[in-house]
Amino acid sequence: MPLDPQVEELRAKRAAENAPQLYTQTLEEARAADLAAIQAGGGEVEPVHFVEDLVTDSGVPLRRYRPEGEGPLPTLVYFFGGGWTLGSIETADGVCRRLANLVPCQVITVGYRLAPENPFPAAVNDCHRATQWIAGHAVELGVDVARLAVGGDSAGGNLAAATTLLARDSGPAIAAQLLVYPNTLYGSDTASMRAGDDPFLFNRTSVNWYWEHYLADESDGTNPLASPLLASSHAGLPPALVITAEFDPLRDEGEFYAEKLYAAGVPTEMVRYNGMIHGFYTMSGVLDTARQALADSADWLRRTLDDA
Incomplete structure (x- = not known):
């Protein structure tokens, strides 16, 4: 399929403006540009019944979004995207608000440490310990x-997958994992990556730039907590929804991960958004399709x- 017409319109605007790629900017510039782009694309801020910041x-740092409802609620711990290098609690704000209201459930997002100042495994440790x-x-x-x-998107999906691997052995019990176009393999050479x-x-190039910031040593890329596809076993992990995008370099490794989970007996659904x-x-x-996803x-x- 071609690019969705709404995506094509966004791409044409970037091309007309000759918008610089994040990897051509300083970290400070890229972090500010990433936040501005996500806030612009996310639309109006959706109200949630109760929101608070915690540590x-x-x-x-954490941010807790709670819809109306008394007593204990199902809770999604969410990890933001940004290649482990960009992103923050603020960049996940729109997604967390919408999911809290749509499910409805409580959503708590985690402000894990960023690379390159804090390389692997700092982010993984923060996410697991926060959970x-x-x-x-x-x-x-x-x-x-x-x-x-x-759950999480992009690097956040990678961190969610890694957190389930750690939690399988040392808790807490996780009932579900939502993996949105996750990185699952360092150095992957798939058809979608080549395209x-x-x-x-x-x-x-974006993918490589992020990995270069995240890994202090290239050999860390073989660690299953960095590349969850390389885990020796995926048995016993929680039910998964893996979301991929057709025109995404990470598409194939996300789908390979879904196949690995399914083969290990994990209840798994995989949806590619063309x-x-x-x-x-x-x-x-x-994007209409973002709202649908x-x-x-x-x-x-x-x-x-x-069902949990």
Whole structure:
């Protein structure tokens, strides 16, 4: 399929403006540009019944979104995207608000440390420890620990997958994982990666730039917590929804991961959104398909957590 017409319009605008790729900018410039682009693409800020900022005992910032409802609620711990290098609680704000209202469930997003200042495995450790802390403070946070999920987009999907690998062995119990176009393999040489060369979209140069920031040592790329596809076993992991985009360099490795999970006996659904590009999930203010993907994710989370 060709690019979705709404995506083609966005690409044409970038081309007309000769918009610089994030990897051509300084980290400070790229982080500011990433936030501005996501906020512009996300549309109007959606109100949620209750929102508060918290900090874990180890100093990791969190933001908690709670819809109306008494007592413990199903809870999604969400990790933002940005190649482990960009992004923040603010860049995940729009997605977290929509999912909290759509499911409905409580959503808690994690402000993990960024690379290159804090390379692998800092982000993984922050995400896992924050998830443990949330489960350990379930009463005061109103978390239904039997219905605790993790999720994230792009690098956040990678961190969610890594968190489930750690949690399988050391807790907490995770009931579902939502993986939105996740990185799953360092150095992947797939068909979608080779095809990902558009100068005005997220491309394979983008992918390499992020990995170069994340890994202090290239050998860390073989660690399953960096490349979840390389885990020796995927058995016993929680039910998964894996979302991919047709015109995304990460498409194939996301789909390979879904196949690995399914082959290991993990209840797995995989949805490819045709005509879409990497990053579309955060663009619900400008892309109809982003709104549909969020609604689809919410439906899956509701069904899966109800069955937990």
